[in-house]
Amino acid sequence: MITLQGLTKRYGDVSAVDGLSLTIPAGRVTGFLGPNGAGKSTTMRMITGLDRPSAGAALVHGRPYAELRHPLREIGALLDAKALHPGRSARAHLKALARSNGIPVHRVDEVLDVVGLTSVAGRRAGAFSLGMGQRLGIAGALLGDPAIVMFDEPVNGLDPDGVRWIRGLMQQLAAEGRTVFVSSHLMSEMQLTADRLVVIGKGRLIAETTVQELIERSSLNAVRARGPETAALQRLQARLTEQRVPVRWEGTHELHITGLAVEAVADLAYEMDVRLHEVRSVEASLEQAYMELTADTVEYGAPAVQATRTTYGE
Numbered sequence: 021m022i023t024l025q026g027l028t029k030r031y032g033d034v035s036a037v038d039g040l041s042l043t044i045p046a047g048r049v050t051g052f053l054g055p056n057g058a059g060k061s062t063t064m065r066m067i068t069g070l071d072r073p074s075a076g077a078a079l080v081h082g083r084p085y086a087e088l089r090h091p092l093r094e095i096g097a098l099l100d101a102k103a104l105h106p107g108r109s110a111r112a113h114l115k116a117l118a119r120s121n122g123i124p125v126h127r128v129d130e131v132l133d134v135v136g137l138t139s140v141a142g143r144r145a146g147a148f149s150l151g152m153g154q155r156l157g158i159a160g161a162l163l164g165d166p167a168i169v170m171f172d173e174p175v176n177g178l179d180p181d182g183v184r185w186i187r188g189l190m191q192q193l194a195a196e197g198r199t200v201f202v203s204s205h206l207m208s209e210m211q212l213t214a215d216r217l218v219v220i221g222k223g224r225l226i227a228e229t230t231v232q233e234l235i236e237r238s239s240l241n242a243v244r245a246r247g248p249e250t251a252a253l254q255r256l257q258a259r260l261t262e263q264r265v266p267v268r269w270e271g272t273h274e275l276h277i278t279g280l281a282v283e284a285v286a287d288l289a290y291e292m293d294v295r296l297h298e299v300r301s302v303e304a305s306l307e308q309a310y311m312e313l314t315a316d317t318v319e320y321g322a323p324a325v326q327a328t329r330t331t332y333g334e
């Protein structure tokens with residue numbers, strides 16, 4: 021279990037992390053989400069003792085990282101896959117890590133096997149591809165057989181096979197009862213992998229929730245009602261508006277209705293003699309729900325994409 025208590029980090033005037041209090045439980049994959057610059061990496065660095073909090077505390081099994089006798093046996097982290105000696109072989113890198121943490125050296129071959137690097141273990145780590153480097157970083161995180169693992173953007177640069185492998189690995193680690201804390205910008209991936217979500221923006225907690233709850237809260241969940249007669253749909257729209265139900269048009273033959281169950285829309289249309297060819301509920305994606313939630317905290321937002329080609333004389 022990881023516990024954050026009023027965790028704060030200031031860099032001059034910037035509050036990178038601003039009073040974060042939360043618990044990351046064992047036996048679950050907890051996704052850590054937030055726009056660029058939200059403070060995810062800084063939080064993770066404080067949990068692993070690489071940065072010192074300006075105020076508050078980050079506790080690993082109830083104690084600050086600096087007080088852990090054998091840190092790698094309690095928490096394994098992949099924060100920066102390039103943080104290794106490029107001239108060393110993968111095996112030598114892991115052996116050095118094991119020795120400095122009182123971990124039996126036979127674990128090296130075990131974790132090389134888990135991450136699928138056994139056949140290249142003698143090669144210089146500096147010559148590894150991005151994906152191999154990520155796997156080696158994960159091997160380092162697993163070396164001490166820790167009860168807590170933390171990965172910062174682990175699927176960065178991985179091919180689909182690697183992405184699937186990491187997904188399975190994280191779910192397996194959680195099923196073994198470990199605490200798994202993972203940051204990612206890939207919402208589709210988080211939707212498949214995470215049980216719980218912690219969302220931050222500008223260093224502050226925005227939501228601590230489950231994937232399903234976050235999606236259910238989205239205003240983009242809607243019932244779509246499609247029919248052949250625009251005039252009839254207009255009558256339905258007027259009635260819904262009277263009842264203060266948000267409704268908008270999609271073209272001239274479809275209404276998007278928010279806040280009503282599909283059965284209620286179908287029954288109302290039936291009562292009002294409005295012919296429908298289709299009525300179905302459409303759920304927001306995690307990405308849409310997340311974008312809605314964090315819209316106010318995006319620091320480095322870009323304007324909407326404009327056409328990049330100009331056509332003349334048309």
Ligand SMILES: Nc1ncnc2c1ncn2[C@@H]1O[C@H](COP(=O)(O)OP(=O)(O)OP(=O)(O)O)[C@@H](O)[C@H]1O
Pocket residue numbers: 031034035036037054055056057058059060061062063
């Ligand atoms: N060493 C530092 N010195 C000054 N400011 C820093 C330092 N490290 C981080 N920051 C600032 O703290 C804020 C949070 O950065 P952080 O890297 O933790 O965000 P993040 O959520 O991990 O972002 P990303 O998704 O882009 O990786 C940013 O405004 C960043 O510029």
